[in-house]
Amino acid sequence: MAKTPFTQSVAATGLVASLPITPDATTSKVPVDNEILQLTVLTFGAGQSLSTHASPKAVVATLLEGEMSFPVDGEDNRMVPGDSLYLAPNAPHSVEALTDCRLQLVMVNAKPWSQA
Structure with a gap:
């Protein structure tokens, strides 16, 4: 998807x-992507996972559907629909779909604030 102007x-x-949601797959769409934030919606078939990684952006993750294990900094978080968590920039995390899942991420470029 093309970048979304911040002013749009x-x-x-x-x-x-x-x-x-596709069995045995992880899919995503990015409806908003600009220099300040990115909105991403992901789907995970039951059993799908993302290994430990980190983002330089601050992230708010909200589970929209399903049940998910979402370890952050080594602490497991079991999420059900409506649960949200905040990831500080560079926080190591992973995800595992315990059932078919739909997850929304709002990723914020924290760089302007971290340099203040």
């Missing part, structure tokens, strides 16, 4: 219909 409002409609 975006309505991200129809995401559930356009991003079905």
Whole structure:
């Protein structure tokens, strides 16, 4: 997807219909992507996972559907729909879908604030 200008409002409609959960796969859509933030919706088939990694951005993760294990800094967090967590920049984390899942991430470029 092309970058979204920071000055442009975006309505991200129809995401559930356009991003079905696929067994044995992880898929994603990025409806907003600009120099300040990125909105990403991911789907995970049951059993799918992402190994430990980190992002230089601050992240708010909200589970929209399913049940997920979301370890952060070595502490496991069991998430159910409606649960959210905040990841500080560079926090090591991983995810494992315990059931079919839909996850929303809002990633914020923390660099301007970390240099203040």
